[in-house]
Amino acid sequence: MSDHDDQAGGTEPQRLALDDWHRSRGGRMVEFAGYWMPVQFEGIMAEHLWTRENAGLFDVSHMGQVYVHGPEVDAALETVLPGELLALPDRKLRYSLLLDDSGGIIDDLMATRRGRDFYIVVNGATKHGDIEVMRQILPRDIFVDHMTTQALLALQGPKAVEILETLVPGVSELGFMEGNAFHAFGHPVWISRSGYTGEDGFEISIPAVAAEKLADSLVADERVKPIGLGARDSLRLEAGLPLYGHDLDRHVTPVMAGLTFAIQKRRRAEGGFPGAPRILAELEDGPVQKRVGFDIEGRQPVREGALVLDGEGNEVGKVTSGGFSPSLQRPIAMGYVASGLAEPGTELKLEQRGKLFDARVAPMPFVPHRYHRKGAPQ
Amino acid sequence: MTTYFTREHEWIAVEGDTATVGITDHAQEALGDIVFTEVPEAGKQLSKGQEAAVVESVKAASDVYSPVTGEVIEGNQAVVDDSSLVNSDPEGQGWFFKIRMTNPPELDGLMGEDDYRAWVKSL
Numbered sequence: 001m002s003d004h005d006d007q008a009g010g011t012e013p014q015r016l017a018l019d020d021w022h023r024s025r026g027g028r029m030v031e032f033a034g035y036w037m038p039v040q041f042e043g044i045m046a047e048h049l050w051t052r053e054n055a056g057l058f059d060v061s062h063m064g065q066v067y068v069h070g071p072e073v074d075a076a077l078e079t080v081l082p083g084e085l086l087a088l089p090d091r092k093l094r095y096s097l098l099l100d101d102s103g104g105i106i107d108d109l110m111a112t113r114r115g116r117d118f119y120i121v122v123n124g125a126t127k128h129g130d131i132e133v134m135r136q137i138l139p140r141d142i143f144v145d146h147m148t149t150q151a152l153l154a155l156q157g158p159k160a161v162e163i164l165e166t167l168v169p170g171v172s173e174l175g176f177m178e179g180n181a182f183h184a185f186g187h188p189v190w191i192s193r194s195g196y197t198g199e200d201g202f203e204i205s206i207p208a209v210a211a212e213k214l215a216d217s218l219v220a221d222e223r224v225k226p227i228g229l230g231a232r233d234s235l236r237l238e239a240g241l242p243l244y245g246h247d248l249d250r251h252v253t254p255v256m257a258g259l260t261f262a263i264q265k266r267r268r269a270e271g272g273f274p275g276a277p278r279i280l281a282e283l284e285d286g287p288v289q290k291r292v293g294f295d296i297e298g299r300q301p302v303r304e305g306a307l308v309l310d311g312e313g314n315e316v317g318k319v320t321s322g323g324f325s326p327s328l329q330r331p332i333a334m335g336y337v338a339s340g341l342a343e344p345g346t347e348l349k350l351e352q353r354g355k356l357f358d359a360r361v362a363p364m365p366f367v368p369h370r371y372h373r374k375g376a377p378q
Numbered sequence: 379m380t381t382y383f384t385r386e387h388e389w390i391a392v393e394g395d396t397a398t399v400g401i402t403d404h405a406q407e408a409l410g411d412i413v414f415t416e417v418p419e420a421g422k423q424l425s426k427g428q429e430a431a432v433v434e435s436v437k438a439a440s441d442v443y444s445p446v447t448g449e450v451i452e453g454n455q456a457v458v459d460d461s462s463l464v465n466s467d468p469e470g471q472g473w474f475f476k477i478r479m480t481n482p483p484e485l486d487g488l489m490g491e492d493d494y495r496a497w498v499k500s501l
Binding site: 039043044045230234299300 | 411433439440442
């Protein structure tokens with residue numbers, strides 16, 4: 001028996017603040033983004049379903065936490081990001097994209113206005129490159145500080161709010177995509193109501209020295225279990241959320257990726273971000289390819305790399321993420337197809353290791369989001 | 379009946395010239411939650427080392443190789459209908475296929491149970 005994709009080795013991975021904590025709880029550690037990370041604890045299926053029903057604790061300390069500050073930092077950041085930042089209210093998060101000059105996606109990220117400054121969370125595998133790009137492009141009086149002594153934990157799931165509220169009173173008042181400064185265990189923490197599972201939940205930036213204490217306190221509540229990267233991936237796939245390096249890269253633009261919500265009205269009118277000419281043209285005329293979801297016949301997962309074929313067997317796209325959905329108990333995937341074939345319901349074939357699968361373009365998310373939007377009926 | 383093991387974590391239980399093949403407990407543990415299994419049909423000719431079956435977990439797809447040359451007598455429909463059997467009883471009801479061996483001396487290169495369990499512990 002052998003895996004179809006063996007991973008190539010490299011230099012020895014680094015250890016994060018919760019490394020021992022994960023190992024002592026039975027985490028199966030793998031290399032990810034240059035770090036040892038737990039891929040699973042009791043099993044991906046169980047962890048996934050636990051998060052959808054209770055609360056899952058994710059260590060995402062490998063991600064890059066960056067503090068950007070300096071005069072008119074919002075205007076400066078608008079030269080590298082296509083999002084509306086001038087009008088972003090204090091303590092609000094905005095999903096955005098670091099773009100190259102041809103509109104290709106260097107990374108996707110969350111930017112939060114914190115007073116006069118911006119707190120940005122970027123992907124772990126791309127963080128050093130991102131910081132370099134920002135430092136190169138931003139004016140010299142804008143500082144891009146990599147917060148290397150902060151850990152980042154996420155508590156996700158329908159019970160996350162009642163659990164975290166007992167430890168950090170006040171967090172339940174946050175709305176989706178809103179953050180604030182709190183105190184926990186004698187340390188300042190920054191907590192936002194956000195995440196990568198489609199569930200209600202929080203992301204907690206805490207000094208690395210206090211990360212174990214926070215993790216211990218959270219799992220002391222029997223409704224919380226530690227969750228590995230495996231379930232993180234299946235949860236975000238069900239939620240239709242793209243994963244950088246798989247569903248997003250420099251070959252795709254925000255328009256191709258269906259992320260035009262990240263380019264607000266004023267930015268569309270004014271441009272002034274990297275790749276604006278191409279992106280604005282794509283907004284006008286439509287992109288060549290689009291990111292879509294796929295429902296797949298049968299039970300066999302179709303994974304990243306599978307080809308998408310039209311009725312005549314022509315290659316019209318590629319699967320960029322795919323797997324078995326624990327919540328739906330069937331295979332799901334996302335990928336890119338020629339724009340003319342991107343309508344939900346379009347019947348296509350997927351080809352994996354010489355085998356053809358019947359598939360249909362599906363609307364995303366596959367599993368509805370359950371974010372806590374302020375003012376929305378509960 | 380004697381059971382042999384491969385370095386690819388298949389087991390093969392031999393009785394006369396027929397044998398039953400599956401994946402080991404170590405293999406199912408490493409794969410995690412198994413969600414899809416494909417087994418060969420009766421009559422299929424397999425040579426030693428040839429891809430014989432497919433097993434997919436939530437996170438990965440793997441091939442199961444035939445440890446010997448021969449003709450498939452039966453694929454296990456039970457693991458096709460309920461792949462979780464491979465997790466719950468990998469070296470029993472979760473078998474993959476039965477094969478009539480045409481070259482039994484091929485078994486000589488395989489590990490016995492004690493050797494296999496000791497080797498797995500060293501991994």
